[in-house]
Amino acid sequence: MHWPDILNFAEAATHSVGQQLLQDFGQVQADEKSDGSLVTRADRWADETLRGAIAQRFPDYGILSEELTHVFPAQDWCWIIDPLDGTTNFARGIPIWGISLGLLYQGTPVFGYVHLPPIQQSFHGYWPGDSGLEMPTGAFCNGRAIAASPDAPSGNHFFNLCARSIAILQQQPFPCKIRMLGVATYNLLTVAAGATLGAVEATPKIWDIAAVWPIVQAAGAVWQPLEPGPIFPLVPGQNYGDRPFPTLVVSQPALLEVFLPRVAVLSK
Structure with a gap:
């Protein structure tokens, strides 16, 4: 597994989709799904585009996505796609929404990438857990290492x-x-x-x-x-x-x- 290639793919795929979604931001009609959440043609386009990119680059990997296939596949490696998280914000013109890709090994996520185009933030991280994989470990935002706060609760947190x-x-x-x-x-x-x-x-x-x-x-x-x-x-x-x-x-x-x-x- 070449982890720089995984990161480069996730970055390129989500940023490419994000550029198009910015063109549709606040301009599309939303429909209500059976669970009460909203979906737009932009969600469906992003889902299809990301599935296509994964199928071309990783033909042997499984795929589970919000807008199409919800059954977890049998392959050791599987990508899980959220093509547009925050559809209500997206449809109403509120600039907090994103695109996410999670990579699972034997059913557990070991890599994640989340890109938020309107605020120009991209998060990624590696966490091998108990997988036994030889891989990096760390969490990043726009390439800089991030860490959870050590602070105690207060009225200013x-x-x-x-x-x-x-x-x-x-x-x-x-x-x-x-x-x-x-x-x-x-x-x-x-x-x-x-x-x-x-x-x-x-x-x-x-x-x-x-x-x-x-x-x-x-x-x-x-x-x-x-x-x-x-x-x-x-x-x-x-x-x-x-x-x-x-x-x-x-x-x-x-x-x-x-x-x-x-x-x-x-x-x-």
Whole structure:
């Protein structure tokens, strides 16, 4: 495995798609999917384009994508695509949305790349975990190393919510200021970058988290599933289209006892 080639491919593919999406930003009509989320022709085009690029460059790798195939394939290596994370922001003209690619080995993410064209930020990371792979380890934003914050909570630190987790606000006082960004990947990546102390996603799908998983952990943050059992490895032949993965990410282990009781309401 040539990891520089993997990084170069992910960068080139997401940046190329991002340039076209910027042309459509705020200009396309959105339709509602069965789960209540929005989709545009731009989502579908980006999904098809990324699938085509992967099939050409990595013909032996599996692919799971938001807009087409949700069944996890049997290949050792698989790319998971979120062609446009933050479609509501994209359709309404709010400049926080992105494109993500996660690379899984035997069902577990080991590399992730997330590109946010409007704010010109690109995150990537390598996390071998228990894979046994010889590979780099680290998390980066625009090529610079990032790390989770060592700070204690205060009224001048941030914690991110998603739109489906606002019930947490009923538990006052909350130890940090609250932010809501509308993009699952970026929501969690701000913890990896040291900008926030924690973030929660109540109903993320596998394409929302596959690319973020290795970046967050390589940055030293803690990933805490809010349902029993591990998220990874994924199981070949299983359909992940309708399955959510409630998740809490915090910047350091000591903050689990601070935030986990407050987000427990989401798993009830």
